[in-house]
Amino acid sequence: MIRLTVPSIDEDDVSAVAEVLRSGFLVSGPKVKAFEDAYAEYLGVPHCVSVPNCTCALHLSLLALGVGAGDKVAVCTYSWPATANAIRVLGADPVFVEIEAETFNMDPAALERTLAKHPAVKAVMPVHTFGGSADIEAIMAIAGKAGVPVVEDAACALGTEQGGKKAGTFGTFGCFSLHPRKAITTGEGGIVATHDKKLARDIKMLRNHGQDPDASRPDFVTFGFNLRLTELQGALGLSQLKKLERIIAARTAGAREYDRLLAGSEVRPPRSLPNSRHVYQSYVVLLPEDLAGKRDEVIAAMRKREIETTLGTYHMPLIRYYKEWGKFSPGDFPVTDDVASRAMTLPLYEGLPPSSQAAVVTALGECIREVRG
Ligand SMILES: Cc1ncc(COP(=O)(O)O)c(C=O)c1O
Incomplete structure (x- = not known):
């Protein structure tokens, strides 16, 4: 059988995970933080926050932008259903935007028409489909003119670039997947990348029961989930990122x-x-x-x-x-x-x-x- 895909797992990946298992510290340790820092360095952004998958990354990004019931979010038509579902689980409505035949990605001209027709759109979600760049420069210009934040679904696009700049670093948020069909994997896993310190902090709180990430004792300043990555995944992510x-x-x-x-x-x-x-x-x-x-x-x-x-x-x-x-x-x-x-x-x-x-x-x-x- 010729398989569709096989993850690139080497002996050093196995050793990295085994080392965590032997240490006895499986959660809330240094590996996850080191992985987030290395990921941020690779992308060239100040903040990366890990979560259990890209679906969570998209969900928390929209939540942090204040998207809620009855809001509209412009999203491309052609994607894994997680992209639109991240909007619907918040009670918001996807406004679908046609794609380009050449690249299979959001058509900027169609986005412009959509934003003119739906001026209340609260966010724009393009996808970098199959690891090919959407015309994110054009999309940023159109969304910027309308004053609407962009959440890039870069689930498949770690390393993708337009104009020498990495996909997932143009918008307010870039969301990545670490599923085994992606270039590097932590089994399941996701990353939220952002330039914004306050928004990074908001995502950290939302993934950890609403706790202030900088407080020395538990201080629950908002609501939140448990959407933390394990140390096993942090260690695997670190060794995967190197290759x-x-x-x-x-x-x-x-x-x-x-x-x-x-x-x-x-x-x-x-x-x-x-x-x-x-x-x-x-x-x-x-x-x-x-x-x-x-x-x-x-x-x-x-x-x-x-x-x-x-x-x-x-x-x-x-x-x-x-x-x-x-x-x-x-x-x-x-x-x-x-x-x-x-x-x-x-x-x-x-x-x-x-x-x-x-x-x-x-x-x-x-x-x-x-x-x-
Ligand atoms: C474009 C796109 N967005 C979101 C997701 C969801 O990613 P995850 O499986 O990490 O939740 C996927 C998964 O393949 C995807 O292809």
Whole structure:
């Protein structure tokens, strides 16, 4: 079986976790703090706060911005449902914004129209989908003109850049995931990055029962949850972070190899903005137009050949919950309709040999012919 993804776990990662287990200090120790500091240094921001996953990171960011019941938040259409769910769990309403066909990311012109139509929008949430940069410079300019804060969903985008600046460091908050499908992992895990000291403190309080993080004795100054990372995860994150650039380089080389193998074929490789750095959390192609609606048959045919592939991500307005909630139908977001029906993720991870990539591309051609019949 050629797997879709395999995390890059080395012996030093295993030793780092074992060392914490042997120490007997499993929570609230120095590893989590050291991991947060190293992450902040990598991004070039003053504050990173760890949480149990990126869904929590998005939720707490919106909560810290005061988003609540009845508020509107502009969010792109094409993402893992966590992105819109972080808005709905606060009782707020997602206002979906169409994507660009080229990059699968929020279309800045569509955002501009949305903000003109909904002047009460309280936050803008673009996603750096699959590790490719959204046009975050344009999005920041449009949101800035409207005076609306930006929360970047950078779940898949650690190391992604536009104009030499890292994704997740443009907005008021940048939210990252450490799930095993991402470049580096702590099992489950998430990071909130921010330039704002007060907001970083608010996130720290919200993740720890509302306690003042700077007080020497417990002082519960607000409400909050228990959303802390363990020392096991902190230690794993620290050792994973050391190899991030090696992993990104390997994934980028794998992406270039797929680009070469697919050149001249009817399958469209992923594209990225000029002046940006794509980190290929996923390598997502577009199948030919006549296979719209038949992508799942292609995935099933690949599985029969022992190759694991999957769809790109979800057309959020058309998943059952949001479709019923917002009475959305096909045609409301035509670019997303098209991308979501043809996008397919190919296997990509650090140890994937070029011979396996060649086998994937050969099998893909065969499966396309088979599904066409
Ligand atoms: C774009 C996006 N946002 C948010 C999330 C949620 O991340 P987590 O699984 O860490 O909660 C994911 C997860 O894959 C994602 O792809």
